[in-house]
Amino acid sequence: MLIISAKSGQLGNRLLLFANFIALAIENNLTVLNPAFEEYAEFFVGTASNLLCCYPPQYFTVPGNKFIRSKYFKLINNLSKKNILKTQEITREKPFNWVKYRDIETLKHGSIVCFQGWIFRDGWFVEDVPKLHKYADKIRAYFRLLEQYTINVENLILNVKNNADIIIGVHIRQGDYAQHQNGRYFYKTEQYLEVMNSAVKLFEGKKIKFLICSNIPQSSSLFDRFNCIFANGHLIEDMYALAECDYIIGPPSSYTMWASFYGEKPLYMIRDVSQAINLKDFVHFYEWQGIFNYRDNWSESFWEWTH
Numbered sequence: 425m426l427i428i429s430a431k432s433g434q435l436g437n438r439l440l441l442f443a444n445f446i447a448l449a450i451e452n453n454l455t456v457l458n459p460a461f462e463e464y465a466e467f468f469v470g471t472a473s474n475l476l477c478c479y480p481p482q483y484f485t486v487p488g489n490k491f492i493r494s495k496y497f498k499l500i501n502n503l504s505k506k507n508i509l510k511t512q513e514i515t516r517e518k519p520f521n522w523v524k525y526r527d528i529e530t531l532k533h534g535s536i537v538c539f540q541g542w543i544f545r546d547g548w549f550v551e552d553v554p555k556l557h558k559y560a561d562k563i564r565a566y567f568r569l570l571e572q573y574t575i576n577v578e579n580l581i582l583n584v585k586n587n588a589d590i591i592i593g594v595h596i597r598q599g600d601y602a603q604h605q606n607g608r609y610f611y612k613t614e615q616y617l618e619v620m621n622s623a624v625k626l627f628e629g630k631k632i633k634f635l636i637c638s639n640i641p642q643s644s645s646l647f648d649r650f651n652c653i654f655a656n657g658h659l660i661e662d663m664y665a666l667a668e669c670d671y672i673i674g675p676p677s678s679y680t681m682w683a684s685f686y687g688e689k690p691l692y693m694i695r696d697v698s699q700a701i702n703l704k705d706f707v708h709f710y711e712w713q714g715i716f717n718y719r720d721n722w723s724e725s726f727w728e729w730t731h
Contacts, residue, residue, distance in 0.1 A: 428458040429504035429511065430540035435464055435659060436678030443563045443685075445539075446479045447555035450562060455480065459500050462493035467573060467660045470566030479566060504538035511538040556685070557710045564686055569664055576661050580635075581668045584653050588633035592623055593666040593683070595674030596638035609675035613646055615697045619673060620650055622701045623692075635669055637662040671706055685709040 426445055432438065442458050449456045458477040465471035470481050476496060503509045556563070569577065584591050594616060601610040611619075624632050634652035636642065644654065655662045663679060666672050667687025674680040676693045684691035690706035 425536045426454055426456045427500060427504070427509070427536060427538045428456070428460045429500050429509070429538035431460045432541060433678065435663070436680075436682045438464060439567065439682045440678050440685075442477075443556060443567070446563055446566065447559045449479055450559045451555055457500075459493065459497040462497045463490065464660075465493060466490070467569060468566070469568045469570060472570055481566065500538070504540060509536060509538045511540060513540050560685070567686065569660065573658075573661055573664070576656060576658070577664045577668065580653075580656060580661070580665050584633055584635050584665075584669075587631060588651070589630040590627055590632050590671070591635060591669045592620075592632060592671045592673060593635045593637065593669030594620060595666060595672070595677065595680045595683075596636065596640075596642065597675050597677055597679070598638065599640045601675065609677075609694070611675065611694065611697050613642060617646065617650075619694055619697065619701065623671070623673060624650075626701060626703055635665060637666055673701075681709065 426449065428442065428445060432441060438461055442456075442461060445456045445458070448454065456479045458479075461471060461477040465474065465477050470479070471477045474481050475493065477493075500509070504511045568574075581591075596611075596613065596616050598610060598613075601607070604610070620634060632651065634647075634650055635655055636647065636652050637655040638657075642654070655665050663683050664686065666674075666680060666683035667689060669687070669689060672680050672684055672687075672689055672691045674691070674694065676695065680691055680693070683689070684707075688708065690708050692701060692706045
């Protein structure tokens, strides 16, 4: 049994981490518990009635609330930190590689190992079929939104699709990005507008509509020259609305990476805000391995992009 016993990052990071554990669990016929997912569990079909956020979900399918989930997480986290439960730390310097892990056979016969850390990637940035891609349908089914959130996303997207040939989702990440990596990927709203203008030029003759998702309020008047609609401003609904767009644009972030993965939509990560966009710059999730220099140090590159 694998247990994710520590919280690493926010929603996007947690989803990608959990998804990779699930892929490994499916591949090796193991069970994953993720009590560290507790504050996001209420949004998804696979976790809402799954007290310890377990995969496969048929185990521990007892309804939980935030208070109970939080208690379980704190208990398991403490047991893990004190090494009462066997714990594998995953650090930036030493990302976890399942292929090199010697206890896989022991795990298959009932042992329990807790994992604390972020850089857990097995079979994603490799040359054969990535496991995340291999088991994508099962992972998406597990992380499908509950009906009340799905309805809100569907209603929004119906409105966006009205009188549009192509929908481009734009993730404006400001707020926390002013400090993240010393503001490396913090862009002013005017800079996002220039990126949008560059995107419009890619589809001349087409009716382009933008879906604007932002983690801080934006002045709608700044966007008057574009055909656009603002998203609901809900953390989960905005992410899954981006997944319904034809193309996604945003700064390097696991938030848009998950939207790209879940919706199977091409993503353009803004690394140089002054650079004109080319269609080839939009990349599907199963092509991400080409973005990172795997042979040199993909984990360092991925960390800098998303954490």
